[in-house]
Amino acid sequence: MSCDLSVEIAGLRFKNPILTASGTFGYGLEFASWFDLGRLGGICTKGLSLEPLEGNPPPRIVETHGGMLNSIGLQNIGVRAFVAEKLPKLRQFQTHIIANVFGSCFEEYLEVIRILNDAEGISAYELNISCPNVKAGGMEFGNDPDEAARLTEACKRIARRPIIVKLSPNAGDIVRVARAVEEAGADALSAINTILGLSVDIYTRRPRLATGMGGLSGPAIKPIALRMVYQITHAVRIPVIGIGGIATVEDALEFLIAGATAVQIGTANYYDPLASIKIIEGLKRFCEQHGITTIRSLIGSLQMNERLA
Amino acid sequence: MMRDHRVRILSNAPETLTYWRLRVRLSETIAIRPGQFVMARTREQWEPIWRRALVIYRAEEHAEGMDLEFLYKVLGRGTALLSRQRPGDELEMLGPLGNGFPHDADPDAEALLISGGIGLPALYLLAEALARDGRAVRLFHGEPTVEPERPLPFLDDFARVLEPEAITLATEDGSRGFPGLVTEAVEAYLERTRPGRAVLYACGPTPMLRRVAEIAAQRRLPAYVSLEARMACGFGVCLGCAVKTQFASEHMPHYRRVCAEGPIFRAEEVIWDEL
Numbered sequence A: 001m002s003c004d005l006s007v008e009i010a011g012l013r014f015k016n017p018i019l020t021a022s023g024t025f026g027y028g029l030e031f032a033s034w035f036d037l038g039r040l041g042g043i044c045t046k047g048l049s050l051e052p053l054e055g056n057p058p059p060r061i062v063e064t065h066g067g068m069l070n071s072i073g074l075q076n077i078g079v080r081a082f083v084a085e086k087l088p089k090l091r092q093f094q095t096h097i098i099a100n101v102f103g104s105c106f107e108e109y110l111e112v113i114r115i116l117n118d119a120e121g122i123s124a125y126e127l128n129i130s131c132p133n134v135k136a137g138g139m140e141f142g143n144d145p146d147e148a149a150r151l152t153e154a155c156k157r158i159a160r161r162p163i164i165v166k167l168s169p170n171a172g173d174i175v176r177v178a179r180a181v182e183e184a185g186a187d188a189l190s191a192i193n194t195i196l197g198l199s200v201d202i203y204t205r206r207p208r209l210a211t212g213m214g215g216l217s218g219p220a221i222k223p224i225a226l227r228m229v230y231q232i233t234h235a236v237r238i239p240v241i242g243i244g245g246i247a248t249v250e251d252a253l254e255f256l257i258a259g260a261t262a263v264q265i266g267t268a269n270y271y272d273p274l275a276s277i278k279i280i281e282g283l284k285r286f287c288e289q290h291g292i293t294t295i296r297s298l299i300g301s302l303q304m305n306e307r308l309a
Numbered sequence B: 001m002m003r004d005h006r007v008r009i010l011s012n013a014p015e016t017l018t019y020w021r022l023r024v025r026l027s028e029t030i031a032i033r034p035g036q037f038v039m040a041r042t043r044e045q046w047e048p049i050w051r052r053a054l055v056i057y058r059a060e061e062h063a064e065g066m067d068l069e070f071l072y073k074v075l076g077r078g079t080a081l082l083s084r085q086r087p088g089d090e091l092e093m094l095g096p097l098g099n100g101f102p103h104d105a106d107p108d109a110e111a112l113l114i115s116g117g118i119g120l121p122a123l124y125l126l127a128e129a130l131a132r133d134g135r136a137v138r139l140f141h142g143e144p145t146v147e148p149e150r151p152l153p154f155l156d157d158f159a160r161v162l163e164p165e166a167i168t169l170a171t172e173d174g175s176r177g178f179p180g181l182v183t184e185a186v187e188a189y190l191e192r193t194r195p196g197r198a199v200l201y202a203c204g205p206t207p208m209l210r211r212v213a214e215i216a217a218q219r220r221l222p223a224y225v226s227l228e229a230r231m232a233c234g235f236g237v238c239l240g241c242a243v244k245t246q247f248a249s250e251h252m253p254h255y256r257r258v259c260a261e262g263p264i265f266r267a268e269e270v271i272w273d274e275l
Ligand SMILES: Cc1cc2nc3c(=O)[nH]c(=O)nc-3n(C[C@H](O)[C@H](O)[C@H](O)COP(=O)(O)OP(=O)(O)OC[C@H]3O[C@@H](n4cnc5c(N)ncnc54)[C@H](O)[C@@H]3O)c2cc1C
Pocket: A063, B037, B048, B050, B051, B052, B053, B054, B055, B056, B070, B071, B072, B073, B074, B075, B076, B077, B078, B079, B080, B118, B121, B122, B227, B228, B229, B230, B231, B263
């Protein structure tokens, strides 16, 4: 008996619930020599901005226990080069391409989406709202429910494709932001982005990243991400894509059971370029062994101890 | 082609007080350019989470495939874990990665190979390839200190492909060989012989590479340096290992990836103040 791994998000059918996370999978093509990209549920591209960005000075990454800190600085080739050079090759693969979008102000987000609107082969937009809003004193869009909602609404108004809002765990109350962007028209949510962290060199007494602080990712953040995804799925009706420290099929299953409709694999791609494929294979095996005919039956099946729920 | 090779350890033991030699068997042969590296981990390893970059020191083809050798220094968590692996254990090695040294840079020039400490393994396959082409090759290797009577097996490896007198060992404390920094030994050699044409190839600590770049600029000699940077992936996607260079692509005016466009760069391309 084979299991139906397909799920639906924002009117799109995904052949399986395993996607790759923005910034950890390049523009996708880097992995085409490792496996058929068409086996993935979907690919989230590196964050795209209106103009190319050169990123932060090195050192940009540091290894921590069970994870890593990064401050890449959203280095990317810019949305126009993506559309001209990467997308024509990427859209040949039988998978959903989700363009991850960011900007330093509202207008930039909108301009990137306008350019992508005219391009063929993109299934949805994922808004990275964990970036500083230059026009609002550098405060992250994602930290303020009202700001996040206004941005979502503006993008939604012009977007020709579904909008997935990627939530920041650094917000004071991620559930409030989730509710606000749902209200503003988001088609789906993804959570979480990296958690702000710090690592110190005790000999030089300086931060180990050139920019000081950076975003924590990897297995170390999984329990936090899982808790947030659980809370968010209970607060909104739109689908949630779980992200954060997923390294094994068991990790992916935990997110689905906690309420995620799909998941994204991030940091694991770095130490194992086949991580996402191994997890898809693992899902099939798990379902076969446990007589599960559709993966959808697992989603949100968590039975919380009532007194604690 | 780049793949995640599952390899079996043939031997893994300390060679001197500082250096370990790892020998592994691949079940196939792969094409390797001198200076290319692999990203290695023990099987199903979760902690530390990154693989470690190791340059391919030596390679030997045979009927069953290929044996690869690595030299490493036990420093932190990754190399400590590696040193606990036994013959028969398996490792996962992603590679070969990176650009490798150009060995046809100036066919008539003398090749001066310069290494500091654990930079040495990046230069063996280059020495072998250049010697095979009949090129004049010299090796300058620097260490802080070397115990007086202890053998240095890795220098013997080089002595099998180079003339023994073409190998200069420099020690900072003067315990053996040329007393002083390896770059001082190189300068002394250049001063003495004034070769019309020479190409410098270097791997070692950043201050040493920077000095090599200065020497090359002063004497108008081409130089290639192999850089190190922290890497999460090693195959170009994390953008963690970026370094500032003079001539980068149209989209990226400054940064290039040590793992993909490097690890070998022309010395004058590197913006040394921003490393
Ligand atoms: C292209 C390349 C080839 C290399 N080849 C060799 C080799 O042949 N033999 C060898 O012994 N070492 C080599 N290194 C360095 C090696 O990858 C390890 O970084 C180093 O041995 C320290 O790892 P650790 O686990 O002992 O230390 P840890 O302190 O646990 O390292 C923590 C992290 O920082 C990184 N890091 C620490 N020191 C350095 C450094 N000097 N340069 C870059 N990253 C660093 C590590 O890779 C790791 O990701 C190479 C590095 C690069 C970039």
